[in-house]
Amino acid sequence: xxxxxxxxxxxxxxxxxxxxxxxxxxxxxxxxxxxxxxxxxxxxxxxxxxxxxxxxxxxxxxxxxxxxxxxxxxxxxxxxxxxxxxxxxxxxxxxxxxxxxxxxxxxxxxxxxxxxxxxxxxxxxxxxxxxxxxxxxxxxxxxxxxxxxxxxxxxxxxxxxxxxxxxxxxxxxxxxxxxxxxxxxxxxxx
Numbered sequence: 001x002x003x004x005x006x007x008x009x010x011x012x013x014x015x016x017x018x019x020x021x022x023x024x025x026x027x028x029x030x031x032x033x034x035x036x037x038x039x040x041x042x043x044x045x046x047x048x049x050x051x052x053x054x055x056x057x058x059x060x061x062x063x064x065x066x067x068x069x070x071x072x073x074x075x076x077x078x079x080x081x082x083x084x085x086x087x088x089x090x091x092x093x094x095x096x097x098x099x100x101x102x103x104x105x106x107x108x109x110x111x112x113x114x115x116x117x118x119x120x121x122x123x124x125x126x127x128x129x130x131x132x133x134x135x136x137x138x139x140x141x142x143x144x145x146x147x148x149x150x151x152x153x154x155x156x157x158x159x160x161x162x163x164x165x166x167x168x169x170x171x172x173x174x175x176x177x178x179x180x181x182x183x184x185x186x187x188x189x190x
Contacts, residue, residue, distance in 0.1 A: 017173070019166045026166070030159030037155065038148035045147035046140045053136035060118045060130040065091035067113040071105055083107060089115065093123025101125045 068088040087105035092098055103117050103125050118126040131139065 017170065019170050019173075023163060023166050026159060026162045030155055030162075034152040034155040034159075037151040041151040042144035042148040046144035049140035049143045050136060053131040053133075053140070056130035057133070059121050060126050061094075061120075062116050062129070063091050063119050065089040065103075065115055065117045067105065067109050067111055067115060068100060070111050071107055071109045089117055089125075091117055091119065091125075093119065094121065095123065097123070099123055103127070 066089065068090050071085055071087040083106070084104040085107050086102050087109070088100060088102055089105070090098060090100045104127070105115055109115070118129050120126055
């Protein structure tokens with residue numbers, strides 16, 4: 001299909017109707033908004049996610065902790081999908097104070113076992129290790145794709161609804177015009 005056939009709605013044409021021009025503008029606006037909006041939403045979301053993961057890496061630190069209570073093997077492994085369960089631990093905060101808290105630990109450990117936990121700059125336990133750089137890139141890309149889709153889908157949907165309404169108007173107008181012209185094309189008695 002050549003360019004002149006694709007661009008017929010923009011050229012002067014005796015068959016072009018007002019709805020054709022409106023549809024051309026709707027299609028152009030929808031695509032510009034969908035593409036530009038999706039790209040911007042994706043970039044902003046990816047940047048925000050990357051920043052958040054970088055903050056995690058900067059402010060979460062691994063520290064050795066001592067298990068304060070026995071953790072039964074598999075008995076309470078319902079806390080996490082990876083089979084870990086809640087256990088009490090004691091660790092040293094950055095200010096040198098000894099702290100006690102609960103976190104997810106592997107089952108089957110006995111009191112006194114040394115484990116690694118993650119704390120923030122204030123010494124509070126964090127639920128997990130910070131997101132690695134490569135894992136952060138993948139997650140940020142997924143978030144960016146979801147944000148782009150969240151912007152593009154409603155815009156494209158609104159464009160489809162607008163085009164469907166224009167099509168209904170065109171079909172109604174063609175029906176009215178056919179009612180006027182059709183009887184002249186009826187069968188000729190000979």
